[in-house]
Amino acid sequence: MTIKPFKLERFYTIHEFTAKYLLCSSDCEAMSIGDLLVLEDGAKERFENLWLGYTETKGNPILRQDISAIYSTISADNILVCAAAQEPIFLFCHATLKSKDEVIIQFPCYQSVQSIPESMGCKVINWTVNYANNKPELDLDILEKLITNKTRVLFLNSPHNPTGHHFSKEEQQAIIELARKHNVLIFCDEVYKGLEHSPAFTIPAFADAYENGISLGVMSKSYGLGGLRIGWLASHRQDILEEIAVLKEYTTICSAAPSEFLASVALRNRAIIFKKNLEIVQTNIVHLNTFFEKYANLFTWFAPNAGPISFVRMNFDMDDLAFVDKVVRDKSVLLLPGEVYDYKGYFRVGFGRRNMPEALTKFEEFVLENLLK
Ligand SMILES: Cc1ncc(COP(=O)(O)O)c(C=O)c1O
Incomplete structure (x- = not known):
């Protein structure tokens, strides 16, 4: 079988475990086995006897x-x-x-x-x-x-x-x-x-x-x-x-x-897990709305009605891959370039993680230092 390399996964392989702030994750905040097992009476004991x-x-x-x-x-x-x-x-x-x-x-x-x-x-x-x-x-x-x-x-x-x-x-x-x-x-x-x-x-x-x-x-x-x-x-x-x-x-x-x-x-x-993850997403969306409103001349953001990700359009003249590369090099903040989807001029943001506001603050530093000079 001849198959093209998976661009997104190749990109993640390089950066996922080295970038300090993941601002493009598609998964929600994870939990430990211990935290999961306490959600159900007797689950810990049954797991140990599995x-x-x-x-x-x-x-x-x-x-x-x-x-x-x-x-x-x-x-x-x-x-x-x-x-x-x-x-x-x-x-x-x-x-x-x-x-x-x-x-x-x-x-x-x-x-x-x-x-x-x-x-x-x-x-x-x-x-x-x-x-x-x-x-x-x-x-x-x-x-x-x-x-x-x-x-x-x-x-x-x-x-x-x-x-x-x-x-x-x-x-x-x-x-x-x-x-x-x-x-x-x-x-x-x-x-x-x-x-x-x-x-x-x-x-x-x-x-x-x-x-x-x-x-x-x-x-x-x-x-x-x-x-x-x-x-x-x-x-x-x-x-x-x-x-x-x-x-x-x-x-x-x-x-x-x-x-x-x-x-x-x-x-x-799942009701408990979704409630936790949805609270994170909804809190993060408020931060993103404020951020993208503030920088509307640079970025066009679409606030979705479901899920923990969205695509952001770049309203300035720079290649999306070069932009994302510079952001991760300078601030250790990871965005996902449209390039990995063969859809140029955009980057993906993810907002299912608890530390997203911190990642956004770091990204704002980058914007202030590089795009608003
Ligand atoms: C739309 C979509 N489908 C499938 C997958 C693959 O999921 P998994 O890593 O659980 O195999 C992903 C992962 O990002 C995804 O976004």
């Missing part, structure tokens, strides 16, 4: 049950547990696509949904975000024109990395009707679900809303538990989940038993 044998390829039945509880029409049989979100994207593509198939991707995107189909000889067609109104918008009439009789999968991501865009219920319904009309599968990456900034912005999972929908979920982002490396696919298309499970026997076979146990505890206590 049997460290193999678990089931489809995932521990208790975990699948706990995951299914976050959906409205999905049962444990409609869940396949995987290694975080990367493995299921990879396996889904290999289970459903073949050379010359066409896929449509919401662009810019988390690179996997672009590069994996490309590596398989598929034609990848961009459904590109429009920033004409200073906020990310997607045109459904354009989407319909992109669909052909070769279109097999529409890859969506809502809430979206990197723009923070999130579909409304009406848009979701209209997209599903289009997909149904043209018999297209919808794979929706919902790794930021659960972090809607108000309940009014919650939309159904695509797996619940569409008979040919596949929803991707993970513990890494809204839950802030990336170290568990637990993710899953939810779908009524059990035939597809079955094919993916067969492929999984060539990748991870099954997940780590301790991670499955801890993920279950987190899912059962």
